[in-house]
Amino acid sequence: xxxxxxxxxxxxxxxxxxxxxxxxxxxxxxxxxxxxxxxxxxxxxxxxxxxxxxxxxxxxxxxxxxxxxxxxxxxxxxxxxxxxxxxxxxxxxxxxxxxxxxxxxxxxxxxxxxxxxxxxxxxxxxxxxxxxxxxxxxxxxxxxxxxxxxxxxxxxxxxxxxxxxxxxxxxxxxxxxxxxxxxxxxxxxxxxxxxxxxxxxxxxxxxxxxxxxxxxxxxxxxxxxxxxxxxxxxxxxxxxxxxxxxxxxxxxxxxxxxxxxxxxxxxxxxxxxxxxxxxxxxxxxxxxxxxxxxxxxxxxxxxxxxxxxxxxxxxxxxxxxxxxxxxxxxxxxxxxxxxxxxxxxxxxxxxxxxxxxxxxxxxxxxxxxxxxxxxxxxxxxxxxxxx
Amino acid sequence: xxxxxxxxxxxxxxxxxxxxxxxxxxxxxxxxxxxxxxxxxxxxxxxxxxxxxxxxxxxxxxxxxxxxxxxxxxxxxxxxxxxxxxxxxxxxxxxxxxxxxxxxxxxxxxxxxxxxxxxxxxxxxxxxxxxxxxxxxxxxxxxxxxxxxxxxxxxxxxxxxxxxxxxxxxxxxxxxxxxxxxxxxxxxxxxxxxxxxxxxxxxxxxxxxxxxxxxxxxxxxxxxxxxxxxxxxxxxxxxxxxxxxxxxxxxxxxxxxxxxxxxxxxxxxxxxxxxxxxxxxxxxxxxxxxxxxxxxx
Numbered sequence: 001x002x003x004x005x006x007x008x009x010x011x012x013x014x015x016x017x018x019x020x021x022x023x024x025x026x027x028x029x030x031x032x033x034x035x036x037x038x039x040x041x042x043x044x045x046x047x048x049x050x051x052x053x054x055x056x057x058x059x060x061x062x063x064x065x066x067x068x069x070x071x072x073x074x075x076x077x078x079x080x081x082x083x084x085x086x087x088x089x090x091x092x093x094x095x096x097x098x099x100x101x102x103x104x105x106x107x108x109x110x111x112x113x114x115x116x117x118x119x120x121x122x123x124x125x126x127x128x129x130x131x132x133x134x135x136x137x138x139x140x141x142x143x144x145x146x147x148x149x150x151x152x153x154x155x156x157x158x159x160x161x162x163x164x165x166x167x168x169x170x171x172x173x174x175x176x177x178x179x180x181x182x183x184x185x186x187x188x189x190x191x192x193x194x195x196x197x198x199x200x201x202x203x204x205x206x207x208x209x210x211x212x213x214x215x216x217x218x219x220x221x222x223x224x225x226x227x228x229x230x231x232x233x234x235x236x237x238x239x240x241x242x243x244x245x246x247x248x249x250x251x252x253x254x255x256x257x258x259x260x261x262x263x264x265x266x267x268x269x270x271x272x273x274x275x276x277x278x279x280x281x282x283x284x285x286x287x288x289x290x291x292x293x294x295x296x297x298x299x300x301x302x303x304x305x306x307x308x309x310x311x312x313x314x315x316x317x318x319x320x321x322x323x324x325x326x327x328x329x330x331x332x333x334x335x336x337x338x339x340x341x342x343x344x345x346x347x348x349x350x351x352x353x354x355x356x357x358x359x360x361x362x363x364x365x366x367x368x369x370x371x372x373x374x375x376x377x378x379x380x381x382x383x384x385x386x387x
Numbered sequence: 388x389x390x391x392x393x394x395x396x397x398x399x400x401x402x403x404x405x406x407x408x409x410x411x412x413x414x415x416x417x418x419x420x421x422x423x424x425x426x427x428x429x430x431x432x433x434x435x436x437x438x439x440x441x442x443x444x445x446x447x448x449x450x451x452x453x454x455x456x457x458x459x460x461x462x463x464x465x466x467x468x469x470x471x472x473x474x475x476x477x478x479x480x481x482x483x484x485x486x487x488x489x490x491x492x493x494x495x496x497x498x499x500x501x502x503x504x505x506x507x508x509x510x511x512x513x514x515x516x517x518x519x520x521x522x523x524x525x526x527x528x529x530x531x532x533x534x535x536x537x538x539x540x541x542x543x544x545x546x547x548x549x550x551x552x553x554x555x556x557x558x559x560x561x562x563x564x565x566x567x568x569x570x571x572x573x574x575x576x577x578x579x580x581x582x583x584x585x586x587x588x589x590x591x592x593x594x595x596x597x598x599x600x601x602x603x604x605x606x607x608x609x610x611x612x613x614x615x616x617x618x619x620x621x622x623x624x625x626x627x628x629x630x631x632x633x634x635x636x637x638x639x640x641x642x643x644x645x646x647x648x649x650x651x652x653x654x655x656x657x658x659x660x661x662x663x664x665x666x667x668x669x670x671x672x673x674x675x676x677x678x679x680x681x682x683x684x
Binding site for chain 2: 047048049051052087088182209210211212214216217219220221223224227240243244247251252253268271272274
């Protein structure tokens with residue numbers, strides 16, 4: 001016992017020394033003016049399950065930082081983006097947020113795409129009083145963590161409401177089937193806010209089935225849904241499963257139109273789902289075929305740099321960095337409290353995803369777009385403004 | 388009634404895939420008394436072989452699809468033999484636990500190497516064979532891919548049973564299973580038999596991977612984990628080491644899962660499937676078709 005305790009205390013001493021040494025080596029003096037670059041941290045899912053989202057978001061962020069620096073930076077200083085990969089794994093983002101804040105001394109954090117991982121890092125940022133701007137975490141809980149947590153996208157509550165209106169008014173669906181991914185807070189939250197508007201609006205839910213992300217076979221649930229004979233099928237999930245769901249629904253002869261949220265948006269959706277996806281709809285943040293000059297410039301620049309058309313994740317990644325830079329500019333300093341206050345005071349910021357106002361819950365109030373899948377491509381179908 | 392019959396078809400097609408993977412687990416266990424946890428990752432490699440070979444097979448003919456499958460089976464058989472040679476053979480004779488841990492290590496190695504080589508994001512699996520849906524007048528549907536799963540699982544099950552029970556090499560395999568040393572004394576090349584067993588098991592995994600990819604065309608380096616676990620359970624359920632038992636266990640597990648998913652309790656499907664497993668093992672510890680062996684002193 002005695003020796004064991006001794007070893008433990010020795011180990012912790014050693015660990016402490018190592019940590020201290022590590023801190024000393026690279027700890028900058030935060031808030032110091034001059035011409036040092038302003039350090040901004042980013043944690044993103046560059047590999048792993050949500051890699052297609054994370055990569056796009058990261059590319060958008062990188063483009064925004066590059067453009068801001070090309071125009072002379074912010075407050076006469078360049079922005080320096082420090083990016084870390086959380087491998088789409090739960091548990092990683094917390095460690096990364098701690099590292100970026102305490103070791104690298106970033107003044108603000110950008111991230112993540114997935115709500116689950118934004119929720120992990122948010123308490124760390126809140127505790128350290130470092131502003132965090134999530135580009136595309138739509139779960140309402142993210143910004144409820146505290147007054148330093150913001151987002152550049154609409155919430156699931158707003159999205160669910162708009163989708164319910166779309167189902168009632170555009171699809172004219174009175175009998176709805178819902179297929180929920182019980183394994184992600186995103187899907188469960190979106191389904192709940194959908195029901196909050198859909199049921200009082202006069203619709204009925206004739207079938208509600210569940211699956212878990214990672215499932216591949218949905219024929220059992222789809223057979224039950226088909227038996228209920230719905231007018232439309234609402235699937236608030238991610239593209240990996242949605243493609244397979246559409247395919248199997250098609251095979252089982254389920255012809256009701258399918259629609260869902262921004263989790264559908266990925267270049268992989270149609271290759272996985274195939275022709276079964278034709279005519280289906282999903283809501284999202286951004287449509288590259290919109291005609292405004294700002295959007296068209298962004299699409300051109302993005303294509304020139306990365307050789308592909310930006311999607312919603314790229315646009316939100318871009319807007320998250322632009323929002324933060326705008327706030328630093330208005331704050332006139334890089335102090336965490338001043339940047340936070342400036343972020344909270346954002347009104348009618350012209351982002352590529354539309355006109356953004358940050359409300360008292362630190363959520364972005366902004367329009368959303370419904371896209372339709374036709375011939376394997378996404379086309380603008382309808383724009384729904386916040387009311 | 389139609390819904391019930393449709394769920395029956397759904398369940399059997401899920402179960403057939405489990406059965407196919409379980410065949411590989413159970414055969415290796417039957418011969419070597421060792422659970423090859425890397426089996427489910429060889430399954431993943433098989434699917435990716437299909438993904439890359441499928442690029443050359445643009446005609447989408449049944450013959451072309453089967454050719455791709457045979458090629459993937461050959462690659463994975465080789466992979467299985469290499470894994471056995473490098474990772475398991477040096478440990479033969481040491482404790483079962485050491486080999487088990489090594490198997491888990493090989494499994495993790497394949498998953499992470501897969502992320503590096505194939506990329507981590509899900510890839511759309513190409514439609515190797517022409518796809519069709521068959522719908523009965525009453526509304527029952529089955530796809531050509533589901534039919535193919537039944538056919539291939541059936542053929543491989545019979546072929547495997549035949550190889551193990553009726554051929555010379557099968558007799559040698561059973562002899563090695565019975566007693567390594569005695570088999571070696573009888574002039575059986577134990578190394579060769581073990582290599583053959585791994586090659587055969589890995590080829591089965593590759594066939595499973597391709598059929599899985601055809602049915603659920605979204606493949607990634609972690610695709611083997613869950614079906615591998617279910618197939619392992621299916622093998623235990625049927626009586627591990629027993630070839631028809633693996634098929635029975637797979638079908639049963641698929642059916643239970645599907646019927647629970649189609650009911651109000653869909654999120655509990657795994658919980659209920661595993662509860663059934665525990666119940667069956669309580670009453671038949673050696674599995675449904677397994678023989679309960681009394682340890683002789």
